[in-house]
Amino acid sequence: DTxxxxxxxxxxxxxxxNVTFRCDPISExxxxxxxxxxxxxxxxxxxxxxxxxxxxxxxxxSDRFSAERPKGSFSTLxxxxxxxxxxxxxxxxxxxxxxxxxxxxxxTRLTVV
Amino acid sequence: DQQVxxxxxxxxxxxxxxxxxxxxxxxxxFDYFLWYxxxxxxxxxxxxxxxxxxxxNEDGRFTVFLNKSAKHLSLxxxxxxxxxxxxxxxxxxxxDSGAGSYQLTFGKGxxxxxxx
Numbered sequence: 001d002t003x004x005x006x007x008x009x010x011x012x013x014x015x016x017x018n019v020t021f022r023c024d025p026i027s028e029x030x031x032x033x034x035x036x037x038x039x040x041x042x043x044x045x046x047x048x049x050x051x052x053x054x055x056x057x058x059x060x061x062s063d064r065f066s067a068e069r070p071k072g073s074f075s076t077l078x079x080x081x082x083x084x085x086x087x088x089x090x091x092x093x094x095x096x097x098x099x100x101x102x103x104x105x106x107x108t109r110l111t112v113v
Numbered sequence: 114d115q116q117v118x119x120x121x122x123x124x125x126x127x128x129x130x131x132x133x134x135x136x137x138x139x140x141x142x143f144d145y146f147l148w149y150x151x152x153x154x155x156x157x158x159x160x161x162x163x164x165x166x167x168x169x170n171e172d173g174r175f176t177v178f179l180n181k182s183a184k185h186l187s188l189x190x191x192x193x194x195x196x197x198x199x200x201x202x203x204x205x206x207x208x209d210s211g212a213g214s215y216q217l218t219f220g221k222g223x224x225x226x227x228x229x
Contacts, residue, residue: 012163033216042158042202042219056214091156093217100145100206100215104156106127 004105006092008084012111013082020078021108025094035069035091036060043091045071049075082112116140117205119220129228132190136203136220139184143205145215146176148188151200151222160201161188193227200224 005024013019025032030051036042046057046065051072061067064082069075079086093102109111116204120138126132144165149157163170163177163186170177176189189195201224204224 006156031214033214035217038223042204042221043217045216045218048214048216050214056216093156095215099157100208101147101162102215102217103159104149106154106156109154 004092004094004103005066006105006108008108009106010109010111012113013113015084015112016070016083017082018078018080020076020083021090021092023075023092025073025075025092026096026103027073029094029096029103030072031095031097031102032069033093033095034077035093035104037089037091037107038087039047040071052110053079076099079110082110085099086110096100114139115220116143117203117218119203119223120136121223122142122221123224123226125226125228126193128195128227130225132193132197132225133189134188134201134203134225135147136186136188137184138186138205140152140207140218141184142207143218144208145206146177146179146186147217148208149173149202149204149219150197151202157202190225193225195227195229197224198227200221204218 032049034046036045049069093104095102121166147162161226203220
């Protein structure tokens with residue numbers, strides 16, 4: 001077990017393009033989170049999955065954002081029609097059923113030009 | 114409205130001395146508190162946590178203190194080492210009654226520099 005894995009590590013895209021990020025959580029973890037971090041800020045919650053069910057979504061998650069966790073294992077986060085304001089570090093975290101800590105991946109740095 | 118506040122953007126400490134990082138929160142529903150350490154271009158790394166039923170938790174060189182009445186927590190690092198230089202985030206959570214998500218609310222972080 002190598003921890004939470006995110007792919008890609010870096011993504012540069014042109015405004016208006018769609019992008020998709022992948023997260024592979026720690027294998028026995030049923031909880032999965034997406035966060036976004038911009039410069040000078042702490043990570044901000046975007047959405048939460050318990051197994052395959054998306055149970056919480058932040059108001060930060062506009063309708064251009066969609067997340068899935070189809071089989072309760074890996075998750076994807078898609079951003080449609082990217083805007084410059086979407087430039088940020090997108091972090092995935094997972095947690096097990098018996099603890100409250102969340103363990104983060106290394107993040108995907110998105111730059112929209 | 115920032116529910117978790119880290120009022121010191123930066124802190125410099127001499128190697129071997131104690132580092133004290135502070136955090137205040139406003140939401141009395143928070144019942145679990147965590148500290149994460151973050152290096153540039155990496156994700157946050159979990160450091161230590163404390164439940165609201167305790168007032169102290171210790172793990173090696175790291176101790177977290179919780180003062181519920183003041184809605185304040187602090188992280189003590191003793192002795193500080195150059196490898197501790199990083200941004201430290203305070204985070205808080207509570208178990209949502211329905212979803213049980215333990216989503217984290219983070220402060221803006223404090224950049225710790227340990228000077229050799």
